[in-house]
Amino acid sequence: MGLLTKEIERVPCTVEISHKFESLHAHVRFNDGSVVYPGDEVRVQGPEIMAPFGEIVTEDREAIILRASKLEQLWTRLTGDFEVMELCEFSFSEEVTL
Amino acid sequence: MNAPVKHSADAATVEEGLAIQEEQARFDDDFATETAMSNTLLTPRFYTTDFDELDAIDVSPVREDWDKLIAQMVSDPNKGHFKKNEDWDHVDWDGMDPALKKEFIDFLISSCTAEFSGCVLYKEMKRRGNNDDIVQLFQLMARDEARHAGFINDALREAGLRVNLGFLTQSKKYTYFRPKFIYYATYLSEKIGYARYITIFRHLEANPEHRFHPIFKWFEEWCNDEFSHGEAFALLMKTDPRLTSGKNVFWIKFFLTAVYATMYVRDHQRPAFHKALGVDPDWYAHEVFTKTSELTKQIFPITLNIDHPRWQRTLEALHRANVQIARAKTRGGLGGKLSQMAGSARAAWCFASLYTIPAKKHRVPASTRLEPVY
Numbered sequence: 001m002g003l004l005t006k007e008i009e010r011v012p013c014t015v016e017i018s019h020k021f022e023s024l025h026a027h028v029r030f031n032d033g034s035v036v037y038p039g040d041e042v043r044v045q046g047p048e049i050m051a052p053f054g055e056i057v058t059e060d061r062e063a064i065i066l067r068a069s070k071l072e073q074l075w076t077r078l079t080g081d082f083e084v085m086e087l088c089e090f091s092f093s094e095e096v097t098l
Numbered sequence: 099m100n101a102p103v104k105h106s107a108d109a110a111t112v113e114e115g116l117a118i119q120e121e122q123a124r125f126d127d128d129f130a131t132e133t134a135m136s137n138t139l140l141t142p143r144f145y146t147t148d149f150d151e152l153d154a155i156d157v158s159p160v161r162e163d164w165d166k167l168i169a170q171m172v173s174d175p176n177k178g179h180f181k182k183n184e185d186w187d188h189v190d191w192d193g194m195d196p197a198l199k200k201e202f203i204d205f206l207i208s209s210c211t212a213e214f215s216g217c218v219l220y221k222e223m224k225r226r227g228n229n230d231d232i233v234q235l236f237q238l239m240a241r242d243e244a245r246h247a248g249f250i251n252d253a254l255r256e257a258g259l260r261v262n263l264g265f266l267t268q269s270k271k272y273t274y275f276r277p278k279f280i281y282y283a284t285y286l287s288e289k290i291g292y293a294r295y296i297t298i299f300r301h302l303e304a305n306p307e308h309r310f311h312p313i314f315k316w317f318e319e320w321c322n323d324e325f326s327h328g329e330a331f332a333l334l335m336k337t338d339p340r341l342t343s344g345k346n347v348f349w350i351k352f353f354l355t356a357v358y359a360t361m362y363v364r365d366h367q368r369p370a371f372h373k374a375l376g377v378d379p380d381w382y383a384h385e386v387f388t389k390t391s392e393l394t395k396q397i398f399p400i401t402l403n404i405d406h407p408r409w410q411r412t413l414e415a416l417h418r419a420n421v422q423i424a425r426a427k428t429r430g431g432l433g434g435k436l437s438q439m440a441g442s443a444r445a446a447w448c449f450a451s452l453y454t455i456p457a458k459k460h461r462v463p464a465s466t467r468l469e470p471v472y
Contacts, residue, residue, distance in 0.1 A: 017266075018248075024247035025218075041270065048267050050263055053255070
């Protein structure tokens with residue numbers, strides 16, 4: 001990893017989408033055990049995926065991981081904390097007026 | 099997606115032509131159902147944290163309480179709860195006041211996104227962790243969040259809204275939170291979530307004429323899940339006394355202030371929703387803060403002094419500053435920019451004013467575990 005350069009990795013991944021009444025979830029798993037670090041960007045290749053209602057869809061795809069530069073990773077580690085409030089659920093969007 | 103349908107003019111025989119027409123009709127029907135529903139793009143965020151630090155947690159000091167809580171979560175008392183039954187009354191979406199409908203749908207979508215984001219975060223922690231206790235906890239919490247999201251999704255479908263998980267194939271950046279910030283924020287989020295849901299549930303129990311949608315009937319068991327999740331985070335924090343002492347108390351105060359203030363401001367942006375529920379947002383905020391403060395005494399050595407004369411006054415000023423910022427943004431131009439800056443400065447001042455109200459100190463009990471009693 002360079003101080004200022006980004007690297008691109010292509011990794012196989014499995015996407016699982018559940019669009020069932022019992023569970024609405026979507027997860028991406030990297031098949032080769034790749035891990036993401038702060039500041040990295042991930043993009044699953046291919047067309048949009050959506051399971052029909054009541055079904056679970058699992059697809060093998062390729063994901064592109066755009067690795068953050070060393071500097072960006074450091075920056076994200078230092079500043080990411082400021083966004084922590086997003087974890088709180090207030091059940092309303094940020095829009096002031098609708 | 100459906101494959102392109104052959105046109106009947108291309109048919110070689112009458113039978114084939116009819117078959118194509120039939121196929122086309124079926125396709126049009128599916129297409130109409132799907133497109134009639136508006137798309138609602140869920141936009142969860144993606145996080146990483148220090149997974150080694152998370153793995154290093156040792157729950158031995160709270161083992162007894164921990165095992166009991168996990169056993170209760172494994173037994174899954176709410177498994178059968180999130181089902182629509184005869185209590186799910188018909189919802190008159192067309193007859194609903196448009197302002198209320200807008201705010202209520204915003205409420206449903208935001209709730210669904212929040213549950214969904216929680217699920218993504220917990221699942222990631224589950225997957226990256228190597229500590230069996232932690233991995234099991236996050237797996238169980240991810241299960242509950244996904245179940246809640248599914249339930250809200252169903253209510254959205256009834257309203258003609260289809261969630262879109264298009265974010266999966268869009269580029270997403272992973273941000274970073276220190277584990278302790280995740281504990282403070284999610285603990286508070288789960289506990290305040292419990293207080294919010296139970297306050298609405300009890301209010302509607304006493305005033306059923308204000309229950310304009312059946313989903314509120316499910317809030318009681320729903321918030322018990324939030325309650326258990328909060329308990330788990332409280333126990334996690336209990337394993338390391340440094341998390342709730344020394345300079346971390348300043349962080350705790352920061353999170354309490356930020357969470358309460360954000361809730362106040364967001365709720366005041368949804369007047370039609372609160373009016374329909376028959377709830378005064380100021381009363382509601384005070385009620386929720388009181389309950390949350392009482393609960394957080396289980397682990398935090400301080401609570402905010404919400405009865406201080408500066409508290410309510412400053413919250414109201416913060417709300418006005420927030421409205422000013424939003425109006426200035428819409429206005430645009432140099433005047434808008436200046437007004438926006440002035441609004442932001444006022445908001446920052448309000449926050450500082452709230453933060454500096456002296457907190458109430460108290461002793462944290464030796465035993466952490468609580469039961470939902472509200």
